[in-house]
Amino acid sequence: MSDERAVPRAFTVGERREMTRTVTPRDVAAFADLTGDRNPVHLDPAFAATTRFGRPIAHGMLVASLFSGIMGQQLPGPGTIYLGQKLRFLAPVFVGAEVTVSVEIIEIKEKGRATLRTLASSDGKVVIDGDAEVLLPKT
Amino acid sequence: MSDERAVPRAFTVGERREMTRTVTPRDVAAFADLTGDRNPVHLDPAFAATTRFGRPIAHGMLVASLFSGIMGQQLPGPGTIYLGQKLRFLAPVFVGAEVTVSVEIIEIKEKGRATLRTLASSDGKVVIDGDAEVLLPKT
Numbered sequence: 001m002s003d004e005r006a007v008p009r010a011f012t013v014g015e016r017r018e019m020t021r022t023v024t025p026r027d028v029a030a031f032a033d034l035t036g037d038r039n040p041v042h043l044d045p046a047f048a049a050t051t052r053f054g055r056p057i058a059h060g061m062l063v064a065s066l067f068s069g070i071m072g073q074q075l076p077g078p079g080t081i082y083l084g085q086k087l088r089f090l091a092p093v094f095v096g097a098e099v100t101v102s103v104e105i106i107e108i109k110e111k112g113r114a115t116l117r118t119l120a121s122s123d124g125k126v127v128i129d130g131d132a133e134v135l136l137p138k139t
Numbered sequence: 140m141s142d143e144r145a146v147p148r149a150f151t152v153g154e155r156r157e158m159t160r161t162v163t164p165r166d167v168a169a170f171a172d173l174t175g176d177r178n179p180v181h182l183d184p185a186f187a188a189t190t191r192f193g194r195p196i197a198h199g200m201l202v203a204s205l206f207s208g209i210m211g212q213q214l215p216g217p218g219t220i221y222l223g224q225k226l227r228f229l230a231p232v233f234v235g236a237e238v239t240v241s242v243e244i245i246e247i248k249e250k251g252r253a254t255l256r257t258l259a260s261s262d263g264k265v266v267i268d269g270d271a272e273v274l275l276p277k278t
Binding site for chain 1: 158166169170172173174175176177178179180181186190191198199200201203204205206207208209210211212217218219220221222223224225226227228
């Protein structure tokens with residue numbers, strides 16, 4: 001049986017991966033179904049029109065969950081264990097907008113731990129800033 | 140046109156809501172589809188058997204997203220704006236296990252801001268500890 005963790009992999013500070021995707025109405029509906037969060041600011045254009053944003057915005061945790069996607073697939077990759085996440089939601093991601101999310105290794109610590117900078121931007125501005133603590137996949 | 144935000148609602152420190160649900164294989168698969176996070180520690184029992192956990196665990200951000208569900212629906216409720224979230228993933232939630240997530244108002248600040256304690260527990264122990272910063276719905 002192969003053990004994917006046995007593939008040697010060295011990590012270095014400064015390694016970074018990013019991904020750009022559109023947050024669709026379908027994504028937002030799927031997240032609402034999954035979490036039970038049917039806050040009308042995300043789902044109801046008439047309600048959203050009465051808010052500071054003027055139109056529906058994606059759930060912050062949906063956008064933040066894309067960091068998990070990069071971490072689990074690309075950097076650090078399969079086998080990564082998530083230990084912590086800090087998030088600041090600075091601006092909305094409108095439903096239908098493109099968002100670019102990135103993960104960068106900013107510190108490698110003892111016992112296989114690392115700190116990653118997690119950033120999301122949309123429409124030319126940072127929408128989420130934060131950092132993650134992970135246990136790197138075994139090398 | 141009705142404005143749901145116009146409904147008077149006073150918030151007090153100590154208000155708390157919780158929700159218990161089972162995290163199903165279907166939930167984990169849906170979250171993997173939504174975020175692109177196909178880390179085998181969540182999806183592949185053979186791989187998970189080689190890890191410290193021994194069996195598939197739910198994505199940490201899936202469980203943490205349930206806080207968003209309580210906040211958007213119950214406390215503080217519809218119209219809540221998420222400003223920040225800190226999370227410590229302390230122990231795994233196994234796929235198929237029950238998890239109880241809770242949100243409690245621990246501080247009400249100026250300009251409609253509040254800090255909420257966000258906790259998740261499964262199998263008798265705390266699995267996620269953290270707190271959220273929100274803008275309360277207008278009263």
